[in-house]
Amino acid sequence: MSLRYALLAILRVGPLSGYDLQKQFSQSVGHVWHAPDSQIYPELRKMEEAGLVEGEDQLRGERARRRVYHVTEAGDRAFIEWMQTPLEYQRVRDPAHLRAAYLESVSYDAAREFFRGHIAEWEGELEQWRGELVHIENLSNPMLVRRLAVTADVDKPRTIAFKRITYEGLVEHALGEIAWARRGLELVDELEAG
Amino acid sequence: MSLRYALLAILRVGPLSGYDLQKQFSQSVGHVWHAPDSQIYPELRKMEEAGLVEGEDQLRGERARRRVYHVTEAGDRAFIEWMQTPLEYQRVRDPAHLRAAYLESVSYDAAREFFRGHIAEWEGELEQWRGELVHIENLSNPMLVRRLAVTADVDKPRTIAFKRITYEGLVEHALGEIAWARRGLELVDELEAG
């Protein structure tokens, strides 16, 4: 159910077509809440039915159209209300730690493969999140710039500060996973040696 | 799809009824892969259809029955094969960091509420995982004891070591989330002050 609010968060900055939304999405909120375009288009339609957004068809060339969505007052209220509601945490479902707990059932090399894969996976995320963090510090993230353009001066420091701490948290998590997996590799070496 | 392998991991230690499995589950693998009983019973049936486990109905008293499942050779092979297959990581979908990125749209108190809730959530997980870690160190976890009972002496150190590093990783993650949220609270104080 968070997809809806992730989309509202972006649309609140200004109207966008489904296509543009999806592109902005994958370069911003998509870093913490992934969604494919095949999920975004239908969700926008549902949000329109619920009165949270309104879409207008615009013509593009002679035959093509694009549907541009903007947030309604009800949509804005719904977003703020959600932000103030206690967050529903999802139950833990962590395939990597599930597997790690049973590595005794495979060879040392297979165990190493697992930890190496874990490092590769989290280094990928780390790179993305660190990149975002740099863009936040430099004010070189287009979404953030657009947002700041519609934000009162008093509110700007907060807007930046919360984005920064968010990505700092993600970066630290990724670093933690990588450090853990490196220790995993050392453990495998020790077990094999002794 | 990991539920299947989580269930196999437990059943490989020895036969269990759906009910007992579910109890063992919630006290062991359930810490990293949650599943309600309403999901476990049908999954066991599906695994039986797939030939991974076999169930036998046992009588309990006069009228009641319980179905005891054990892993087949095919089930054992499937588990080992899965353990050696590159892990499919799920796309990031993190409602807490999604929300954190937009805290400028609510009051300082609402932002504090969010971070406090985050701390409470992760302290809950931390307690569970730390408890497990203690049970692993003391060999006071019944599942681990049963597992060691069917494990060759040479393999025992590994079996313990992988469980330990798994829960250490989880504990560190929880500590990281808590430290992050505490910094969040400090940030809110600073923003409100200056």
Next chain:
DNA sequence: GTAAACATGTAAACGGTTACATGATTAT
């Protein structure tokens, strides 16, 4: 002319959540 990018979807399947439903046995 052709490829890249623009633009918007549908359909089927799957996994997970929540609520409901039922009854037997054992310990007090």
Next chain:
DNA sequence: ATAATCATGTAACCGTTTACATGTTTAC
């Protein structure tokens, strides 16, 4: 007698994933 625990499910719903489907416009 009664409560706790044992024991096993079904059904409806929801969100997500994957694969498929189609056509337009713009830049080279």
